[in-house]
Amino acid sequence: MRFMTWNVWGRFGGNWQWRQRRIARTIRTNRPDLVALQESWVAGGLRQSDVLGAELGMSSIYAPSRMPQDPDPSVQLGLAILSRYPFAAYERHHLTDETIALRAEIRLGERGLHFLNTCLDWEEDRERERLAEAEALVELVRELSRSGDPVVLAGDLNAPPDRPEIKRLLSVLHDCRPDPGITYSSQNPYLGKGEWIEDERIDYVLATLDADREPRCRARIVGTEPDPPPSDHYAVVTDIPVLN
Numbered sequence: 638m639r640f641m642t643w644n645v646w647g648r649f650g651g652n653w654q655w656r657q658r659r660i661a662r663t664i665r666t667n668r669p670d671l672v673a674l675q676e677s678w679v680a681g682g683l684r685q686s687d688v689l690g691a692e693l694g695m696s697s698i699y700a701p702s703r704m705p706q707d708p709d710p711s712v713q714l715g716l717a718i719l720s721r722y723p724f725a726a727y728e729r730h731h732l733t734d735e736t737i738a739l740r741a742e743i744r745l746g747e748r749g750l751h752f753l754n755t756c757l758d759w760e761e762d763r764e765r766e767r768l769a770e771a772e773a774l775v776e777l778v779r780e781l782s783r784s785g786d787p788v789v790l791a792g793d794l795n796a797p798p799d800r801p802e803i804k805r806l807l808s809v810l811h812d813c814r815p816d817p818g819i820t821y822s823s824q825n826p827y828l829g830k831g832e833w834i835e836d837e838r839i840d841y842v843l844a845t846l847d848a849d850r851e852p853r854c855r856a857r858i859v860g861t862e863p864d865p866p867p868s869d870h871y872a873v874v875t876d877i878p879v880l881n
Contacts, residue, residue, distance in 0.1 A: 638670045638671070638750075638876070638877055638878075638879055639667070639668060639669045639670050639671075639874065639875070639876050639877075640669055640670065640671050640672075640673075640752075640789055640791055640842050640874070640875045640876075640877060641664065641667060641669035641671070641672045641673070641791075641859075641872055641873065641874045641875075642672070642673040642675075642754070642791035642792055642793070642840055642841065642842055642872065642873050643660070643664075643672070643673070643674055643675070643840070643860065643868065643870065643872035643873075644674075644675040644676050644756070644793040644840060644868060644869070644870035645660055645674050645675070645676055645677055645685070645867070645868050645870075646676050646827070646868040646869045646870065647676045647677075647678045647704070647705075647707045647712065647714045648678050648680070648707050648708070648709060648712050649707065649708065649827075649869070650827055650869075653678075656867045656868065657685070657688070657689075659862075659866075659867035660689070660860075660867045660868065661689055661692050661693065663859060663860050663867055663872065664689065664693055664719070665693055666859075667859055667872075667874050669719075669721075669874060670720070670721045670722065671718065671719070671720050671721070671722075671741070671743075671752050671789070671791075672695070672718065672719040672720075673716070673717075673718055673752070673753075673754035673791035673792055674686060674689075674716065674717040674718070674719070674754070675704075675716055675754070675755075675756040675792060675793045676704055676705070676714045676715075676756070676793075677699060677714065677715060677716065677717035678707065678712050678713070678714055679699065679701075679712070679713045679714075679715065680709070680711060680712045680713070681711070684697070684699050684717070685717065686698070686699045686717035686718075686719060687699075689719060690719055693719065694721075695719040695720055695721055696719070696720045696721075696722070696723060696724055697717060697718065697719050697720075698717065698718050698724060698727045698739065698741060699715055699716070699717045700715055700716050700717075700729045700737060700739045701713055701714075701715035701716075702715050702716050702735070702736055702737045702739070702755070702756060703733075703735035703736045703756075703758065704756065705759070716737070716738075716739040716754045716755065716756060716792075717739075717754070718739060718741045718752060718754050720741060720743060720752075722743040722744075722745065723743070724741050724742065724743060725742045725743055725744045725749065726740075726741075726742040727739070727740060727741045727742065728740045730753075730773075730777055731773075732755065732757075732769070732770040732773040732774060733766060733769055733770055733773070736755070736756070736757065736758065736766075736770055737755070738753045738754065738755040738773075738774060738777060738790075738792075739753070739754045739755070740752070740753050740754075740777075740781075741754075748786060749784070749786040750786060750787055750788075750789065750879060751781045751784075751786060751787070751788045751789070752789050752791070753774070753777070753778075753788065753789065753790040753791065753792070754791055754792050755770070755774065755790070755792040755793075755794075756792055756793045756794075756795070757770050757771070757792070757793070757794050757795045757796065757802065758770065758795060759793075759795040759834075761833040761834075764800075764801070764802070767794075767795065767796060767800075767802040768801060768802050768805065770802075771794075771801075771802040771803075771805045771806050772805060774790065774806060775805060775806060775808065775809050778790065778809050778810060778845065779809060782809075782845055787844065787845050787846070787879040788810075788844070788845045789842065789843070789844045789845075789877065789879065790806070790810060790841070790842070790843045790844070791841065791842045791843075791873075792840070792841065793839060793840050793870065794806070794839055794840070794841050795834060795839050796834070796839060797834065797837040797838060797839065798812070798814075798818075798838060803841075806843060807843070809845070810843035810844060810845060811843060811844055811845070811846045811854060812841065812843055813841075813842045813843065813844060813854040813855070813856040813873075813875040813877065814838075814856060815838075815856040815857050815858050815873055815875075817858070818838040818858070819836055819837065819838055819858070819871070820837075820838050820839055820840040820858060820870055820871045820872075820873060821834055821835055821836070821837055821838075821839050821840070821869075821870055821871075822835070822836060822861075822871065823835045823836050825865075825866055825869055825870075825871070826863075826865050826866075827865060827866070827868070827869035828869050839870075840870055840871070840872070840873050841873065842856060842873055842875040842877075844877050844879065846877065846879070854875065854876075854877050854878075855875065855876045856873055856874065856875040856876075857873075857874055857875075858871045858872070858873060858874075859871065859872045859873075859874050860872040
């Protein structure tokens with residue numbers, strides 16, 4: 638199965654309508670089965686995820702979570718999931734008071750899959766909060782794994798691979814590593830210079846794979862086209878044999 642994660646940057650940048658078209662085109666081109674979107678917008682009774690889902694022929698769900706404030710105070714940002722399969726269930730899991738993981742469950746025959754989407758705190762001085770969120774995710778993954786169904790966690794984790802938050806998650810999940818792996822690049826014209834996580838990989842797809850299947854977890858970076866790209870983050874697309 639093919640998974641994508643992408644922080645789509647709300648309505649920032651002043652050209653969100655143009656970016657929306659590019660986001661849709663990039664998703665269509667890469668044909669993921671499940672997509673985790675962070676900073677997905679809701680405004681005027683309209684959800685970005687519903688618009689994308691209708692255009693791409695995918696089911697969609699949305700939930701608010703702690704995010705940067707969009708320049709327009711009437712715009713709400715949160716987490717969304719797009720799926721080529723019907724949702725068997727979906728649920729919000731609080732990691733801290735304001736930050737959640739959005740879980741979608743799909744079923745293919747007798748097997749199921751839990752797909753988690755989250756966006757951990759982005760500020761440099763909130764390492765303690767990110768660690769608490771990572772710990773809550775570890776416990777959630779352990780709980781969901783008891784069913785025997787695979788768990789895939791996708792999202793903007795706002796920390797490079799060598800940080801304690803990510804190492805904690807990798808105690809229960811395998812990292813589907815793209816090469817090269819930078820997803821928050823200073824070459825992106827939308828990125829503010831001097832940010833503490835610039836030129837790092839902060840967007841991930843992690844999965845509960847058996848050790849002998851880990852090498853088959855293949856990932857790549859997309860959404861990198863210049864002049865300008867569709868978002869301030871690049872997307873990660875990963876093929877995982879979770880139901881084979």
